[in-house]
Amino acid sequence: MVADTKAGVVKGAPSDYEFRVEVDRSSKQVIVLYWAAALFWLTVASIAGIISSIKLHNPGFLGGIEWLTFGRVRAVHWDTAIYGFGGVAASGTLLWLQARLCQVRMPYTKLLIAGGLVFNVGILVGVVGILMGQSTGVETLEFPLYAMPFLVVPYVFIVIANFTMYFKKKSSHTYVSQWYLMAVTVWFPVLVLSAEACTNLGAVDGVAQAIANWWYGHNVVGLFATPTGIAAAYYLIPKVIGKPIHSYHLSLLGFWSNAIFYNWAGTHHLTGGPLPAWTITLGVVGSMMMFIPVITIGINHHMTMLGSFHLLKTSPTLRFAVMGSMLYTVSSFQGALEALRSHQEITHFTHYTIGHVHLGMYGFFAPLMFAMMYYAMPRLMNREWSSARLIRIHFWCTLVGTLLYGGAMCYAGIRQGMMMNDPSIPFLNIVQWTIPFLMSRTLAGLILLSGTVAFLINFVRIVTPHKLTWATPTMLDSDRDWKQILEAEKEAKPQHE
Amino acid sequence: MFGVFIFIWSFALISGTVMVWLLAWAIRRGEFRDLRSGARMIFDKDEPIGLVTDHFPGERKW
Numbered sequence: 115m116v117a118d119t120k121a122g123v124v125k126g127a128p129s130d131y132e133f134r135v136e137v138d139r140s141s142k143q144v145i146v147l148y149w150a151a152a153l154f155w156l157t158v159a160s161i162a163g164i165i166s167s168i169k170l171h172n173p174g175f176l177g178g179i180e181w182l183t184f185g186r187v188r189a190v191h192w193d194t195a196i197y198g199f200g201g202v203a204a205s206g207t208l209l210w211l212q213a214r215l216c217q218v219r220m221p222y223t224k225l226l227i228a229g230g231l232v233f234n235v236g237i238l239v240g241v242v243g244i245l246m247g248q249s250t251g252v253e254t255l256e257f258p259l260y261a262m263p264f265l266v267v268p269y270v271f272i273v274i275a276n277f278t279m280y281f282k283k284k285s286s287h288t289y290v291s292q293w294y295l296m297a298v299t300v301w302f303p304v305l306v307l308s309a310e311a312c313t314n315l316g317a318v319d320g321v322a323q324a325i326a327n328w329w330y331g332h333n334v335v336g337l338f339a340t341p342t343g344i345a346a347a348y349y350l351i352p353k354v355i356g357k358p359i360h361s362y363h364l365s366l367l368g369f370w371s372n373a374i375f376y377n378w379a380g381t382h383h384l385t386g387g388p389l390p391a392w393t394i395t396l397g398v399v400g401s402m403m404m405f406i407p408v409i410t411i412g413i414n415h416h417m418t419m420l421g422s423f424h425l426l427k428t429s430p431t432l433r434f435a436v437m438g439s440m441l442y443t444v445s446s447f448q449g450a451l452e453a454l455r456s457h458q459e460i461t462h463f464t465h466y467t468i469g470h471v472h473l474g475m476y477g478f479f480a481p482l483m484f485a486m487m488y489y490a491m492p493r494l495m496n497r498e499w500s501s502a503r504l505i506r507i508h509f510w511c512t513l514v515g516t517l518l519y520g521g522a523m524c525y526a527g528i529r530q531g532m533m534m535n536d537p538s539i540p541f542l543n544i545v546q547w548t549i550p551f552l553m554s555r556t557l558a559g560l561i562l563l564s565g566t567v568a569f570l571i572n573f574v575r576i577v578t579p580h581k582l583t584w585a586t587p588t589m590l591d592s593d594r595d596w597k598q599i600l601e602a603e604k605e606a607k608p609q610h611e
Numbered sequence: 612m613f614g615v616f617i618f619i620w621s622f623a624l625i626s627g628t629v630m631v632w633l634l635a636w637a638i639r640r641g642e643f644r645d646l647r648s649g650a651r652m653i654f655d656k657d658e659p660i661g662l663v664t665d666h667f668p669g670e671r672k673w
Binding site: 500 | 645
């Protein structure tokens with residue numbers, strides 16, 4: 115087989131299998147680097163999250179160290195989770211999936227590797243800046259301004275590579291996942307640059323700055339993390355179970371309605387704040403309209419899986435993908451309802467919001483990134499995951515930890531909100547009442563971290579050469595084995611025609 | 612301050628125009644014409660519809 119060295123369509127007449135191998139191998143170094151970095155930052159984010167969680171029920175914990183005060187370590191937790199893990203894992207997913215769907219070799223690999231390294235240096239610079247007390251204080255944009263060029267410039271390489279692959283794609287059709295991936299590369303730079311201009315660069319002040327801040331804070335999840343997660347689900351679920359999407363029409367309706375409505379929902383974060391009422395109403399209406407994409411995506415995921423749920427026992431990729439898809443529906447319904455003023459009267463400024471965010475990020479987005487890694491890594495490394503047990507530990511820790519976290523925080527948040535609305539209850543009593551739930555939050559964080567450690571061990575072992583335990587790879591040469599087995603069966607059984 | 616506003620609005624206008632152009636381009640290109648075969652483009656001869664492509668390591672059963 116002949117292949118271009120630069121961003122070319124794979125030439126010659128190779129089989130579909132050879133095509134896939136060629137495309138996968140071209141992206142190996144880039145994707146492994148991105149995902150390894152993403153797991154590193156996930157570990158950092160988890161540790162920072164646990165430290166800040168402990169501080170909530172035990173304020174004296176590490177109290178003598180100024181660079182580990184709650185305000186700093188909590189910002190490190192969120193920014194490493196959203197940019198370090200989310201940004202880097204999503205970029206790896208975007209590039210691998212686009213190369214596969216376009217059936218072209220990954221272009222500009224050296225540039226993407228350099229960009230990946232610079233991006234990670236940027237996150238490190240940002241983290242150190244926050245720990246030194248130089249946070250901007252703007253939620254989700256806490257990294258000091260001097261870290262931002264490290265993050266923005268490499269993203270340009272990803273955009274260029276993505277568009278290059280798209281315009282050289284082999285198929286004339288754009289698969290639904292590709293719509294999401296292309297949109298992400300357009301939306302994210304617009305979001306970051308506009309939000310930085312309106313907040314940290316001081317284009318607007320006061321309430322307008324808060325609006326810009328939450329417009330960004332909401333959209334970075336919904337127009338960056340969510341589309342990448344949905345793109346992964348729309349590829350992995352049909353691919354693993356060998357069944358096309360239940361309704362392809364609905365999937366496209368879901369994409370365009372998400373594209374149109376999500377952008378309007380951000381101001382619901384400021385319900386009850388000193389904003390013009392119409393801006394909040396706009397956010398509430400936008401949130402209600404989000405039921406359209408959420409329902410279409412939920413129907414599609416569930417109906418595609420119908421009749422194939424037994425495969426959850428045998429496929430690690432499917433377990434994580436289905437968990438992510440189900441919790442997408444749950445957390446999105448929850449998020450849309452949360453926008454209502456009547457709901458906010460109770461849950462705003464309570465632990466309920468924290469529970470919702472974790473159901474979304476660790477219940478929906480993270481499992482879909484894990485699913486993508488479980489599916490792609492053996493194909494990239496030509497090596498099997500070393501331990502099925504570690505995969506199971508990872509899965510159960512992720513599921514139990516997320517449900518414990520989300521369940522405890524959402525329940526505590528509702529009760530906390532109801533008590534805060536009752537002026538006869540002293541505030542300190544409410545704080546004390548929440549302490550057991552804050553402890554369960556720390557426990558949930560530890561469970562999630564245990565799962566991450568199990569995954570890290572498996573990840574390190576698949577990346578570094580080691581003696582393989584399993585004689586039969588998952589599906590590395592699946593089609594070849596499959597063909598041989600089918601041919602053997604044909605020979606063994608008489609044909610009834 | 613004025614310069615930043617010009618930048619933001621120009622940016623938004625250009626991005627919005629690009630998205631609308633992209634949708635028109637996709638319609639003209641026939642992206643929404645044959646959705647049935649579009650849904651099947653992730654399958655091929657070697658990994659056809661009906662083939663399960665993922666198992667726990669060492670636990671693949673036929």
